[in-house]
Amino acid sequence: MSDLFYYLVPAILVVIFIQFHLHFSRKQYQKHAKVLKAAEEEGLTEPPSLHPVVDLSICMGSGACVRSCPEKALGVIDGKGVLINPTHCIGHGACAPACPVGAIRLVFGTAKRGIEIPEVNPEFETNLKGIYIAGELGGMGLIRNAVRQGVQAVNNIAALPRGKFDHDLVIVGAGPAGIAASLAAEAAKLSYVTIEQEDSLGGTTYHYPRNKLVMTAPMKLPLIGEIKVREVSKEQLMEIWQGVLEKAKPAVRFSERMEGITPETEGFTIRTNKGAYRTASILLAIGRRGTPRKLGAPGEEHPKVVYRLIEAEQYKNKCVLVVGGGDSALEAAFDVAAEPGSVVALSYRGKAFDRVKPKNRQRLEDAVAANQLNLLMDSTVKNITPDSVTLMRAGEPIELANDAIIVCAGGELPTPFLKKIGIKVEARYGT
Ligand SMILES: Cc1cc2nc3c(=O)[nH]c(=O)nc-3n(C[C@H](O)[C@H](O)[C@H](O)COP(=O)(O)OP(=O)(O)OC[C@H]3O[C@@H](n4cnc5c(N)ncnc54)[C@H](O)[C@@H]3O)c2cc1C
Ligand code: SF4
Secondary structure, X not given: OHHHHHHHHHHHHHHHHHHHHHHHHHHHHHHHHHHHHHHHHOOOOOOOOEEEEEOOOOOOXXXXXXXXXXXXXXXXXXXXXEEOOHHHOOOOOOHHHHOOOOOEEEEEXXXXXXXXXXXXXXXXXXXXXXXXXXXXXXXXXXXXXXXXXXXXXXXXXXXOOOOOOOEEEEEEOOOHHHHHHHHHHHHOOOOEEEEOOOOOOOHHHHHOOOOOEEEOOOEEEOOOEEEOOOEXXXXXXHHHHHHHHHHHOOOEEOOOOXXXXXXXXXXXXXEEOOOEEEEEEEEEOOOOOOEEOOOOOOOOOOOOEEOOOOOHHHHOOOEEEXXXXXXXXXXXXXXXXXOOOOEEEEEEOOOOOOOOXXXXXXXXXXXXXXXXXXEEEOEEEEEEEOOEEEEEEOOEEEEEEOOEEEEOOOEEOHHHHHHHOOOOEEEEOOO
8 A cells, every 4th residue: 555655656656746747848839839820810920130940850849938038939839839920029149058959050141031241351341442331231130249349340440540530430330339439439539420310329229119028238438437237118218329439428329311332442422311421430339120112292390290100108188180191190090090099191202001910900900990080091291391201192182190100111121221332242141
């Protein structure tokens, strides 16, 4: 009896444990398969940059990568690691070292969608002598990498003999790479200026969703010292950038967009929407999001015109015009229309929403039928004043009361610009 008890009870416990484990795994597989299916149905299958590829012949489905991924981009389905939410992967690379059997490789691009990466040497200089690239534009995402590269690139530039130009350096972009580069230029006493097309500091980090948990690593910023952060909220990160601006006062010129670069016999002229700079070197820290396409309508420079939806709450009780015909325009219009008291019009110059997800097309029909949206197809923005906007449709003007305009008309991506000025760019297809 006692022997039976001795062997049977542990055996029963083991069986219960295995059953429980199998049940839990099945539930997890189902959950992950559902996420993958939703991503596939919405066509969200291509990771934006560096991402993991799992070698299925080695993977043993431990799930270590799933637990390590802060963006919930990975899952385990039928005992194998899978990128279930490809567009959420931002290339932390935390999954690769977490894998106990080394089944994960980090690559750029996929066989279907190549990623264009500019060629730079170890000093971050491109094939155009004097033009440097740091941060996400160079292919390496993440705040800590952008900061490190921004500082290193400027330290390399500072070691060069000073030229006879108005500026030793123009830094383009004030995201993490541009902020760190500006501090390094300030510390090295370079004659420099940083131009940023937006009116805010932080680049992509400024556009994170509210309260996003930002995973990073301690960073050393010139003139500031070590910022000992690993996990911070988006808001805390914005306070850090703001503190940097107030303490070190780098020469950042906001709302100034680089529009062209002309190589001179020595150095460059860099053209912006506000003027031109003659400079010996240029550091492009412009990330990969590109420059939003403008409407080209009089009054567009008014601050009420923005090029992406940040917080829908700010549009409560406001008259808002959303312009564009893609998913981002539709989704911005739905979010704003959900705010109490908002009055939303959606203007699109096309005759049909050909490129949007079926789900959004249905939502649009429902919103129009429920009078939540004033849909103005085949219309263009003609004029913007502080409290109104005039559209043209079939040759007739339509004037709307207006407090804000959100333009979602796509953007000009940075790599065509790089190619145009002669910087060598290599397309990577999963390598
Ligand atoms: C949703 C999301 C979540 C993320 N989460 C994390 C995270 O948790 N941890 C992490 O480390 N990383 C995260 N990342 C990645 C990280 O934000 C980027 O790698 C980082 O911001 C890159 O910095 P950057 O300075 O190279 O470029 P960006 O931050 O993109 O800054 C580029 C700047 O250049 C400006 N610019 C562009 N063109 C011009 C022009 N023509 N003239 C003037 N200015 C111009 C832009 O306006 C922008 O301010 C995340 C990214 C996304 C999209
Ligand atoms: S690279 Fe980062 S975001 Fe992408 S799956 Fe791995 S841990 Fe997640």
